[in-house]
Amino acid sequence: MSRIDDLIQELSPGGVEFKALGDLGTFIRGNGLQKSDLTDEGFPAIHYGQVHTHYGTWATETISxxxxxxxxxxxxxxxxxxxxATTSEDDQAVGKAVAWLGEAATAVSGDAFIYHHSLDPKYVSYFFQSQQFQGQKMRSITGxxxxRISGDSLAKIRIPVPPVEVQREIARVLDSFSALEMELETALKTELEARRIQRSHYWNALLTPSTSWRRTTLGQIAEVFDGPHATPRKTATGPWYLSISSLENGRFNLASSAHIGEDQYDTWVRRIAPRLGDTMFSYETRLGQAAYWDRDEPAALGRRMGLLRPNKSEVDPRFxxxxxxxxxxxxLIRSKTVSGATVDRIPIANMASWPISIPSIPEQRRIVSVLxxxxxxVNDLSSSLPAELTARRIQYEYYRDKLLTFEEAEV
Structure with a gap:
């Protein structure tokens, strides 16, 4: 930033002039281009929706x-x-801009303005991301x-206009910040994917039976129960209602679970009431999915859900x-699947006789611990990744706004 300070001191020691965008260029509305008109080749084209979903601060090529x-x-x-882009359902996104830096012209859709101006393109595009722009823009949004925001409203927004050398240096610095942010995001995602691949490798290696594992049947190590064959009246509170949509990577995603009323509970658990340590699984649709119930709370099985209650002398519940x-x-599940007219299923009545291989209980517990x-x-990385990116983005936005803040010259 000292380079920018030096340039300002040298080229604009009395402060920076602020001007209305309309005094520095013209706003021309795009026209006629619909999504259905976009192709994979031909004349370059930018649809306003792509400004929201695809383009960043600047672009040299179009995607359509x-x-x-x-x-x-x-x-x-x-x-x-x-x-x-002049329209959005989100106020923050109204007025999102991309500087077009391609070698030739590009067609532009309606609901977008073309701003033809005398500023450094990257500099003015970064200004459109700043709090200065957002604060002025918010007063003119309608609908x-x-x-949406009109061209007349955009034309009235004031922008600091330092010498072009300063504009270019600010754009260069902000480009470098953006590149660092992208490098960090790529590195974190690469690390997360590497850990997922590593977990998948160990998962398959540790759960593939070896010659030391004992061959038995599912019924020897667990009781098999069928759940209700109907759907209850769901409520906002009460005992958990565990449906097949709740099953996620061996755990229950309770954000996808509902509740049933206390008045229904006894009827709904007449066959079986889930308890801590049970494994529940889907026997129709979402075949192969299962989850461990790790709560000591009242719950009821949903339709198409079965339950395995472990014999703890034979098998660790988590294993x-x-x-x-x-x-x-x-x-084995795939080989036993029965294709039905409406849904595929597995014959839950026969599951107790299905063969299964297990190691000794100490080895089971070791495998559980490793996995x-x-x-x-993986979960720590998954949760820390967005937090780290958010922290860097806040840091980047702080420096962007600081770089775009100037002492206004007296006129």
Missing amino acids: FTSPDFAAKLRKAEPGDLVI AKVR LTLVYLGPEFQS DNFDAL
Whole structure:
């Protein structure tokens, strides 16, 4: 930043002039280009929705095109112009801009303005991300569900106009910040994927039976229960209602679970009431999914859900869930699947006789510990990744706004 300070001191010692965007350029509305007009080749084209979903601060290539004949009828952004999305359901996204830095013109859709101006393209595009711009813009947004801003309103927004050398240096610094942020995101995602691959490798290796494992049947190590064949009236509170949509990677995702009323509970658990240490699984649709119930709380099985109650002298409760999800038993499930007219299912009445292989209980507990450690590592990375990226983004936004803040020159 000392380089920028030096340039300002040298080129603009009395402060920086602020001007309205309309005094520095013109806003031209795009026209006619719909999503259905976009193609994979032809004349470069930018649809306003892509400004929200794909483009960053600047772009040298488009992701879409349109036919040259159709493009001849459309308004176009020239290299150096901004393409500005003028509508959104989110106030923050109204006025999102991308500087077009391609070698030739690009067609632009309606609900977007082309800003043809005399500023450094990257500098003005970064300004459109700043709190200075957002604060001025918010006063001019109109509309109910779909929020929009007019060209006249955009033209009135004031922007600091330092010498072009300063504009370019600010853009260079902010480009470097953006690149560092992207490098961090890539590195963190690469690390997370590496840990997931490592976990998958150990999962398959540890749950593939060896010659020391004992061959038995599912009924020898657990009781098999069928759940209710109907759907209850769901409530906002009360005992948990555990449906097949709750099963997620060997655990229950209770954000996808509902409740049933206390008045229904006794009826709904007449066959079986889940308890701490049980494994529940889907026997129709989502075949192969299972989860360990780790709560000592009232719960009821949903439709198409079965339950395994472990014989603790034979199998560690957590290991029962893991071996159910392991490669050998999953292969058995696929071989036993019955294709029905509406849904596929497994014959739960015969499951007790299905063969299954298990190691000694100490080895079961060791496997559970190793895989739990991998799960914890992956989950920690999954939760820390967005937190780290958010922290860096806040840091980046702070420096961006600081770089775009100037002492205004007296006129």
